[in-house]
Amino acid sequence: MPLLEVKSLTVDYRSSRGTVRAVEDVSFSLEKGETLGLAGESGSGKSTLGLSIIRLTPVPGRIVKGQIKIDGTDVLKLSEDRMRVIRGQKVAYIFQDPMTSLNPVKKIGAHFVELMQAHEPNTKKEDALERAKTVLNNLGILTERMNDYPHQFSGGMRQRIMIGLAIALNPVLVIADEPTTALDVIVQAKILDLLESLRKTYGMALILISHDLSIILERCDRIIVMYGSYIVEYADSTELYKNPIHPYTQGLLRSIPNIELADQKLSAIPGSPPNMLNPPKGCRFWPRCENTKIICKSKEPSLVNVGNNHFVRCFSPPEEGAKDIE
Amino acid sequence: MQKTLSEIIKAENLKKYFPVQKSFLEQMLARKASYVKAVDNVTFSIKKGEIFTLAGESGCGKTTTGRLVVRLLEPTSGKICFDGEDITKLRGEKLRMLRRKMQIIFQDPYASLNPRMRIGDSIGHPLEIYGMAKGKEKMKMVSEVLEKVGLTPPEQFIGLYPLNLSGGQRQRVALARSIILKPEFMIADEPVSMIDVSLRTTIIDLMLGFRKELGLTYLFVTHDLAVAKYISDRIAIMYLGKIVEMGNKEEIFSNPMHPYTQALLLAIPVPDPERKRKDVELKGEVPSAINVPSGCRFHTRCPKAEKTCAEKEPEMIPVSPSHFVACVQVEV
Amino acid sequence: MMEKKEMSETKVKRSILARLLPQLRSLSKRGPSGWMVIVGIVIVAVLVIMTAIAPWIAPRDPNRANVGPLRSPPSLQFPMGTTALGQDMFSRVLLGGSVMLQVSAISVFVCFLVGVPMGLFSSYVGGNLDKAISLVIDAVYAFPGLVIAIAIAAVLGPGVINMALSIAVVYIPSYFRIVRSQVLSIKELTYVEAARSIGAKWYTILLRYVLPNVVPSIVTVLTVNFADAVLTAAGLTFIGLGVSVDIPDWGYDLTKGRELLSSGGWWVITFPGIMIILLALGFTFIGEGLSELLNPKLED
Numbered sequence: 001m002p003l004l005e006v007k008s009l010t011v012d013y014r015s016s017r018g019t020v021r022a023v024e025d026v027s028f029s030l031e032k033g034e035t036l037g038l039a040g041e042s043g044s045g046k047s048t049l050g051l052s053i054i055r056l057t058p059v060p061g062r063i064v065k066g067q068i069k070i071d072g073t074d075v076l077k078l079s080e081d082r083m084r085v086i087r088g089q090k091v092a093y094i095f096q097d098p099m100t101s102l103n104p105v106k107k108i109g110a111h112f113v114e115l116m117q118a119h120e121p122n123t124k125k126e127d128a129l130e131r132a133k134t135v136l137n138n139l140g141i142l143t144e145r146m147n148d149y150p151h152q153f154s155g156g157m158r159q160r161i162m163i164g165l166a167i168a169l170n171p172v173l174v175i176a177d178e179p180t181t182a183l184d185v186i187v188q189a190k191i192l193d194l195l196e197s198l199r200k201t202y203g204m205a206l207i208l209i210s211h212d213l214s215i216i217l218e219r220c221d222r223i224i225v226m227y228g229s230y231i232v233e234y235a236d237s238t239e240l241y242k243n244p245i246h247p248y249t250q251g252l253l254r255s256i257p258n259i260e261l262a263d264q265k266l267s268a269i270p271g272s273p274p275n276m277l278n279p280p281k282g283c284r285f286w287p288r289c290e291n292t293k294i295i296c297k298s299k300e301p302s303l304v305n306v307g308n309n310h311f312v313r314c315f316s317p318p319e320e321g322a323k324d325i326e
Numbered sequence: 327m328q329k330t331l332s333e334i335i336k337a338e339n340l341k342k343y344f345p346v347q348k349s350f351l352e353q354m355l356a357r358k359a360s361y362v363k364a365v366d367n368v369t370f371s372i373k374k375g376e377i378f379t380l381a382g383e384s385g386c387g388k389t390t391t392g393r394l395v396v397r398l399l400e401p402t403s404g405k406i407c408f409d410g411e412d413i414t415k416l417r418g419e420k421l422r423m424l425r426r427k428m429q430i431i432f433q434d435p436y437a438s439l440n441p442r443m444r445i446g447d448s449i450g451h452p453l454e455i456y457g458m459a460k461g462k463e464k465m466k467m468v469s470e471v472l473e474k475v476g477l478t479p480p481e482q483f484i485g486l487y488p489l490n491l492s493g494g495q496r497q498r499v500a501l502a503r504s505i506i507l508k509p510e511f512m513i514a515d516e517p518v519s520m521i522d523v524s525l526r527t528t529i530i531d532l533m534l535g536f537r538k539e540l541g542l543t544y545l546f547v548t549h550d551l552a553v554a555k556y557i558s559d560r561i562a563i564m565y566l567g568k569i570v571e572m573g574n575k576e577e578i579f580s581n582p583m584h585p586y587t588q589a590l591l592l593a594i595p596v597p598d599p600e601r602k603r604k605d606v607e608l609k610g611e612v613p614s615a616i617n618v619p620s621g622c623r624f625h626t627r628c629p630k631a632e633k634t635c636a637e638k639e640p641e642m643i644p645v646s647p648s649h650f651v652a653c654v655q656v657e658v
Numbered sequence: 659m660m661e662k663k664e665m666s667e668t669k670v671k672r673s674i675l676a677r678l679l680p681q682l683r684s685l686s687k688r689g690p691s692g693w694m695v696i697v698g699i700v701i702v703a704v705l706v707i708m709t710a711i712a713p714w715i716a717p718r719d720p721n722r723a724n725v726g727p728l729r730s731p732p733s734l735q736f737p738m739g740t741t742a743l744g745q746d747m748f749s750r751v752l753l754g755g756s757v758m759l760q761v762s763a764i765s766v767f768v769c770f771l772v773g774v775p776m777g778l779f780s781s782y783v784g785g786n787l788d789k790a791i792s793l794v795i796d797a798v799y800a801f802p803g804l805v806i807a808i809a810i811a812a813v814l815g816p817g818v819i820n821m822a823l824s825i826a827v828v829y830i831p832s833y834f835r836i837v838r839s840q841v842l843s844i845k846e847l848t849y850v851e852a853a854r855s856i857g858a859k860w861y862t863i864l865l866r867y868v869l870p871n872v873v874p875s876i877v878t879v880l881t882v883n884f885a886d887a888v889l890t891a892a893g894l895t896f897i898g899l900g901v902s903v904d905i906p907d908w909g910y911d912l913t914k915g916r917e918l919l920s921s922g923g924w925w926v927i928t929f930p931g932i933m934i935i936l937l938a939l940g941f942t943f944i945g946e947g948l949s950e951l952l953n954p955k956l957e958d
Binding site: 396398422423425426429430432434437438439440441442443451452455456500503504507 | 847848849851852853854855856857858859862866867870871
């Protein structure tokens with residue numbers, strides 16, 4: 001049984017200007033210990049999807065349809081109390097901005113104590129602090145610093161603390177939402193390495209959400225590419241890299257600079273991301289697609305299995321391969 | 327045979343120290359003032375028509391250096407020359423006349439446009455300032471430049487406010503505003519880091535196109551070395567206010583000599599699932615720019631550091647006529 | 659003669675309405691704050707129009723004594739009763755807003771003209787000049803408003819302009835402070851730096867880049883200022899520092915009405931009092947509603 005099973009998840013945001021469908025008809029599954037990358041740009045819906053999995057969709061968002069099964073339990077049917085047990089203990093979330101996600105008036109050690117006592121009220125403070133020490137060691141943070149406050153740490157360190165808090169209760173799934181966007185490239189590499197080693201040690205599954213397709217391709221087993229609230233392509237990372245089918249995926253791959261290639265020719269995807277208040281009729285990508293057919297403008301394509309565990313949502317995939325230079 | 331291209335920018339021993347704000351008590355107790363040494367003795371030159379990149383992580387001083395070169399900030403000491411003329415101490419009207427030739431594109435397209443000015447007015451404002459065009463003539467030039475940056479039809483965009491545009495479009499407007507005066511030199515401060523990945527190439531291609539069309543020279547400031555590799559002719563790597571390595575693009579990427587450059591290049595994500603990653607052997611974090619380490623600033627984290635590294639600041643040694651490294655451990 | 663004047667006035671009002679109506683309609687779509695603004699505008703508009711056309715619709719000369727029985731309560735003939743001198747309250751109420759409206763309008767105008775440029779200039783230039791000016795302004799701000807107004811009005815003497823000036827001095831610090839706090843944050847923003855980088859002169863930057871972004875916060879201060887000025891004007895008149903007695907004025911009637919109250923006469927103080935409250939309320943509604951609407955909210 002897969003660890004996480006999402007079926008036809010749809011999330012709307014209702015505002016005074018109208019309803020925005022942030023996530024539409026998203027279905028995927030995640031096995032134990034697997035890494036899944038959620039790639040997409042602004043407005044694609046990836047962050048909303050990540051938050052919705054643990055029912056933290058920000059107001060005024062609402063899950064309007066779908067099923068989310070964690071270890072067999074449909075969490076959409078659970079009460080808020082039972083959901084809280086799952087959050088943190090079974091599924092942990094690492095937020096994007098380490099600067100504002102920690103409580104500035106609480107010591108680091110206190111963060112851990114608060115977390116553990118929230119889930120197991122009988123935990124003694126000393127036990128919680130012991131556990132915190134083990135975690136901090138794994139993160140490469142000196143245990144003497146447990147009595148320091150968040151502002152005394154740099155951005156990279158704070159993110160490590162966030163990761164530490166996320167894994168402290170040994171969750172089976174960690175969702176990391178743009179964990180390294182605010183960080184420099186060397187720190188980013190170390191944080192991602194850290195996540196990887198912790199993952200291996202504790203056997204956690206990881207959902208990595210990022211707009212940076214490079215890190216997703218580098219570090220994930222399977223990849224979901226999102227565009228305009230839909231999944232447009234979903235495949236193993238090597239399969240996606242060698243055989244991208246959706247024109248958006250192809251366009252993305254063509255626009256990322258790769259330092260290992262000499263004389264790369266980059267090309268952009270024309271146009272802009274869709275306005276989700278008033279998305280294009282038919283396929284959401286057709287205004288930017290060079291391979292548009294008439295049907296693309298009127299009907300919305302469905303996600304189709306093209307073999308090799310590779311799913312694409314497209315009526316008219318371009319025939320040439322993705323890369324011009326190899 | 328050496329072909330000497332004229333240098334359009336020469337920065338010599340540039341320093342920018344920001345005084346640290348202290349509380350009254352701290353001022354009484356401390357013996358001397360402390361400074362954030364954002365830019366500390368930086369020297370480089372840029373040839374006409376080339377794209378010169380200042381690369382490094384946040385806090386290395388690249389953005390501040392860029393601001394110093396266009397005189398949006400005053401250097402604490404050092405000299406800047408533009409086209410052979412010393413512009414370090416220019417003031418008033420002379421400085422304004424210089425601005426016609428030097429422009430800057432900012433990182434954040436959501437903050438660099440006046441939210442209460444229409445696009446047409448924002449782009450046309452430089453023309454007004456220098457008395458170059460008015461009324462219909464001005465609007466004609468604005469339309470032309472809007473077409474050049476790919477915002478067509480121009481009439482559709484002239485009356486809009488920035489909030490009606492996406493990030494990528496706003497950056498194009500900013501680009502339009504910078505080139506309408508046909509400047510000679512442009513500083514691009516992380517121009518694509520806040521734009522969606524699929525749109526970055528458009529902006530970059532536009533910038534490259536203007537280099538051809540207007541003979542523009544660029545100083546490109548970025549933390550994204552992959553983009554730097556795509557766009558630059560020459561690159562200087564900065565760390566904690568100093569340039570640690572400088573050279574042609576090929577030299578830097580195929581033969582990085584400074585341990586910091588090597589670490590940086592190893593850390594860059596490569597969009598290839600089958601490639602094996604190598605570990606970045608760098609310990610610790612970037613030290614504070616207020617209490618910089620003695621000697622070579624990088625020695626606290628360097629895997630190749632020796633005792634001498636903490637004692638003396640390394641000079642820039644030539645590895646080749648165009649490739650320079652500031653490291654005593656390097657064998658030439 | 660009078661009809662012609664009425665006709666042209668109505669024509670003017672109609673064309674103003676024609677331009678205002680679409681704006682009002684868009685306001686009404688903006689939720690409860692939009693409605694607040696509309697209600698406020700309506701109240702103020704009604705009172706202003708009433709005061710403006712009062713000379714033509716007032717049944718009697720408001721200053722003329724003995725047009726009716728002294729101190730008589732509201733009746734069919736005198737819908738709002740009469741004063742101790744036998745003057746018609748209804749006519750007095752219709753015309754009494756004129757002084758108050760003029761005083762508050764002039765004081766707000768002066769305030770704006772002095773406070774805003776001072777705030778803009780001082781905070782943009784910064785440094786010791788800014789520190790010095792802020793010190794003075796803060797000192798004035800620290801004083802209770804009515805006390806300053808009374809002090810200045812006592813020195814200047816009665817009259818519409820003098821009242822306006824004494825009130826203006828009280829409120830200049832409010833404009834200064836809010837403009838200054840806005841400018842201090844705006845001048846660090848990238849688009850101001852961009853304006854410098856294209857070579858704009860400092861006064862162009864202030865006028866075209868900084869000021870338009872400060873205006874939303876000024877507008878809300880403006881309307882609340884109006885409300886406050888109305889009440890302060892009433893206060894000044896109440897303690898006798900207002901205009902001379904031969905001009906009908908709500909504030910003056912408040913004073914006189916208080917005297918009558920002790921002998922059971924409620925009508926002289928009540929009707930002008932209601933008018934003052936309504937006017938202040940109208941401005942407050944506009945101000946509160948606008949501050950809700952103009953403050954940028956995070957989009958979803």
